[in-house]
Amino acid sequence: FKLHAHASPGSGNITDLASAKAKILLSQPQAPGNASSSGEKAAKEAQRLRTANDMQKGKDQRLPANGTQNETQSQEGASSFGFNVSKMSVSEFWEPYMWVVAALVAVFAVSFELCHRRLADVDLTATPDCGAEHHEHQMLHLFKGIVPLVRPFYFGDERHTAWAYLAAISVLGVIDLVLGLIIMVWSKEFWDTIEKKNISRFFPLILDLCLLAFSKIILSTYGQYIGMMLSIRWRRSMTQWLLTKWLKDKCFYALQLDGKGDVPDNPDQRIQEDARLFVEQTMSLGTGFVTAATHLLSRLPMLLLLSPSYAFGWFYCPGWLLYITLLYSGVGAIVAHFVGQKLISINFGLQKYEAGFRYDIVQIRDNAESIALYGSEPCEEQRLQGKFAWIERVWWMMMCYTKRLGFFVSFYYQTSSIFPYLVLAPNYFRGQITLGTMFMLFDVLWAVKSGFDWFLGSYSELTGYRATVDRLSNFTQAMEKRSGAKCEVKRLPAGTHKAAAVVSGLNVQLPAKVDQRQLWRDANLEVKPGEFVLLSAPEGTGKSCFFRAMAGIWPHASGEVYLPAKTLFLPQKSYIPQGTLKQAVAYPSCATEFTDEDVQAALEAVRLTTLEGRQLQDEANWAMLLSGGEQQRLAIARVLLRKPAALFLDEATSALGAEGALEVFQLLRQPKSLPEGSVVITVSHDVELLKPVHDAHYTYDAESASWKLE
Numbered sequence: 001f002k003l004h005a006h007a008s009p010g011s012g013n014i015t016d017l018a019s020a021k022a023k024i025l026l027s028q029p030q031a032p033g034n035a036s037s038s039g040e041k042a043a044k045e046a047q048r049l050r051t052a053n054d055m056q057k058g059k060d061q062r063l064p065a066n067g068t069q070n071e072t073q074s075q076e077g078a079s080s081f082g083f084n085v086s087k088m089s090v091s092e093f094w095e096p097y098m099w100v101v102a103a104l105v106a107v108f109a110v111s112f113e114l115c116h117r118r119l120a121d122v123d124l125t126a127t128p129d130c131g132a133e134h135h136e137h138q139m140l141h142l143f144k145g146i147v148p149l150v151r152p153f154y155f156g157d158e159r160h161t162a163w164a165y166l167a168a169i170s171v172l173g174v175i176d177l178v179l180g181l182i183i184m185v186w187s188k189e190f191w192d193t194i195e196k197k198n199i200s201r202f203f204p205l206i207l208d209l210c211l212l213a214f215s216k217i218i219l220s221t222y223g224q225y226i227g228m229m230l231s232i233r234w235r236r237s238m239t240q241w242l243l244t245k246w247l248k249d250k251c252f253y254a255l256q257l258d259g260k261g262d263v264p265d266n267p268d269q270r271i272q273e274d275a276r277l278f279v280e281q282t283m284s285l286g287t288g289f290v291t292a293a294t295h296l297l298s299r300l301p302m303l304l305l306l307s308p309s310y311a312f313g314w315f316y317c318p319g320w321l322l323y324i325t326l327l328y329s330g331v332g333a334i335v336a337h338f339v340g341q342k343l344i345s346i347n348f349g350l351q352k353y354e355a356g357f358r359y360d361i362v363q364i365r366d367n368a369e370s371i372a373l374y375g376s377e378p379c380e381e382q383r384l385q386g387k388f389a390w391i392e393r394v395w396w397m398m399m400c401y402t403k404r405l406g407f408f409v410s411f412y413y414q415t416s417s418i419f420p421y422l423v424l425a426p427n428y429f430r431g432q433i434t435l436g437t438m439f440m441l442f443d444v445l446w447a448v449k450s451g452f453d454w455f456l457g458s459y460s461e462l463t464g465y466r467a468t469v470d471r472l473s474n475f476t477q478a479m480e481k482r483s484g485a486k487c488e489v490k491r492l493p494a495g496t497h498k499a500a501a502v503v504s505g506l507n508v509q510l511p512a513k514v515d516q517r518q519l520w521r522d523a524n525l526e527v528k529p530g531e532f533v534l535l536s537a538p539e540g541t542g543k544s545c546f547f548r549a550m551a552g553i554w555p556h557a558s559g560e561v562y563l564p565a566k567t568l569f570l571p572q573k574s575y576i577p578q579g580t581l582k583q584a585v586a587y588p589s590c591a592t593e594f595t596d597e598d599v600q601a602a603l604e605a606v607r608l609t610t611l612e613g614r615q616l617q618d619e620a621n622w623a624m625l626l627s628g629g630e631q632q633r634l635a636i637a638r639v640l641l642r643k644p645a646a647l648f649l650d651e652a653t654s655a656l657g658a659e660g661a662l663e664v665f666q667l668l669r670q671p672k673s674l675p676e677g678s679v680v681i682t683v684s685h686d687v688e689l690l691k692p693v694h695d696a697h698y699t700y701d702a703e704s705a706s707w708k709l710e
């Protein structure tokens with residue numbers, strides 16, 4: 001029963017405490033004449049228990065039947081196997097074998113260490129790259145970066161809700177703590193009652209325990225439930241915060257452009273998994289820390305009050321028990337950090353490889369058709385297995401370091417269990433403390449030490465937490481850096497030019513990390529109202545980058561651009577979200593912005609015959625369902641709905657046949673299709689076909705790296 005954990009040291013079991021107490025009393029020698037009063041008391045207690053024991057034995061002999069029969073039989077049974085358990089002693093029976101057992105264990109450990117890596121079935125000589133991203137290692141920096149991640153929820157718009165939940169959990173925690181203290185007092189009275197055979201007090205005490213247990217059950221269940229409520233609110237707030245940052249100022253695109261080196265990978269994993277892990281781990285570690293701290297604080301005064309004045313019964317040092325506990329736990333924590341700190345980067349690397357592996361699987365799903373047509377399944381399987389092998393390697397690294405940490409933590413806890421006995425035994429044997437005080441001190445010492453040991457006990461979890469905090473911190477910092485770095489292409493305000501669209505002195509480079517090449521140098525372009533302009537250049541010259549720079553999403557560009565407010569850029573392959581047909585056509589606006597009639601009319605105008613008979617509310621993966629040409633027709637339907645004043649088409653009719661492409665331009669030239677004076681700027685390799693349906697044609701001048709009017 002968990003309640004008993006508060007009542008006894010070490011084992012957390014009331015019966016252990018009683019039996020230990022009885023054993024110590026029985027093993028006491030007769031108190032010498034000059035023994036202290038506590039020694040005499042103990043001797044008397046032992047004598048009383050001995051008598052009770054003898055009486056019980058006599059009773060057993062007189063009454064072999066009834067209740068004691070089974071006990072007698074079981075004792076006989078134990079003897080019949082040649083063992084008399086009650087007479088077994090470590091020195092007589094086990095000591096000779098302990099050396100053998102220890103030697104066998106050592107042989108097992110050495111042989112296991114020598115050969116276990118062969119079972120890995122993967123090449124462990126290759127060292128995994130745990131990422132160039134920054135992650136904290138130093139002990140003092142273990143909690144760095146947590147506050148900026150916690151702040152948006154606890155000090156943002158939802159702060160009242162956040163603190164209300166925290167307050168509720170804290171109140172329940174305090175009540176639980178008080179109940180724990182009451183149970184400590186209860187257990188003392190209970191065992192005194194048992195000892196005095198006070199039957200009249202026994203049942204009221206049992207009733208008290210039932211009431212205490214009832215309160216604890218209710219409080220702990222609701223405490224957990226409110227914790228889960230807080231967890232989902234916090235996660236929602238954090239996800240919202242990360243999504244807003246990521247989508248703001250086209251950050252998601254800018255981060256992808258610099259997709260090399262220390263740029264955070266897999267934003268999907270950071271927003272979904274890392275945010276969830278951060279909330280869960282913060283709550284679990286935070287609860288553990290607060291519990292340890294409150295138990296520590298509640299027991300600390302008792303430790304100082306009960307602590308004997310003489311350290312080890314030898315020299316005067318008030319409060320020495322506290323110092324020695326602090327020293328012991330402090331040394332343990334520092335050693336644990338040095339043994340296990342490598343786990344931080346290993347956890348970091350593992351999360352990185354897991355995310356990469358998942359992304360590769362998603363890529364197969366996204367490119368299912370190509371892979372199926374190529375028949376490249378064996379290649380994909382090999383690639384994925386290769387990726388998984390890296391996960392295995394990092395996992396093996398983690399196993400090795402977890403084993404090292406495990407050795408130390410086991411050693412620490414094994415020695416910890418005898419720590420209270422070792423430090424208090426001298427005082428007890430010198431008669432400076434009574435047995436009762438010693439048992440109470442065990443309890444208090446155990447609680448205080450558990451508080452100090454929170455760091456060491458949670459170290460393994462902390463290394464995973466550190467990796468999560470680093471991944472999220474790097475992600476948020478990278479987003480903040482990107483949103484601060486503005487595109488240097490200046491967008492001129494409305495009314496600056498008589499022309500409908502103007503590009504002046506545009507310079508476009510490739511990212512410095514990738515390539516130093518300058519794609520456009522002082523490029524100019526002027527489009528008069530109502531004009532249709534065709535741009536053509538050999539592939540790879542940078543036409544798409546030119547459009548990106550005009551749209552203000554290419555960060556490595558400078559110059560001036562004048563564009564109407566209502567501008568639409570159509571790439572060769574438009575994104576079609578999964579969902580209703582109406583949403584697919586209305587995109588990038590919301591479906592509710594247009595009437596069904598308007599959407600239907602736009603679909604009819606672009607002659608998407610495949611969709612005839614389909615309801616606008618039908619849901620499907622339209623990108624899979626429609627051919628490349630049909631997808632381009634759907635994109636033109638979007639143009640008819642949005643009616644932009646400037647339309648940029650980057651090979652947006654390339655998948656249509658010659659007839660289809662001409663049909664689209666005829667449609668765009670119709671008076672109702674676009675607002676009056678609208679301009680269309682087309683990038684295409686189909687110069688001969690599209691020249692007649694455009695008013696001007698520009699080609700690429702390789703010498704000046706700019707446009708030249710044909």
Ligand SMILES: Nc1ncnc2c1ncn2[C@@H]1O[C@H](COP(=O)(O)OP(=O)(O)OP(=O)(O)O)[C@@H](O)[C@H]1O
Binds near residue numbers: 519537542546
């Ligand atoms: N995100 C990027 N990072 C690095 N280099 C890029 C990036 N995007 C494009 N490039 C490079 O910039 C150059 C121009 O690319 P762009 O797509 O603008 O060419 P394009 O003229 O539109 O080609 P095409 O006619 O084949 O569509 C190419 O050499 C390409 O490799």
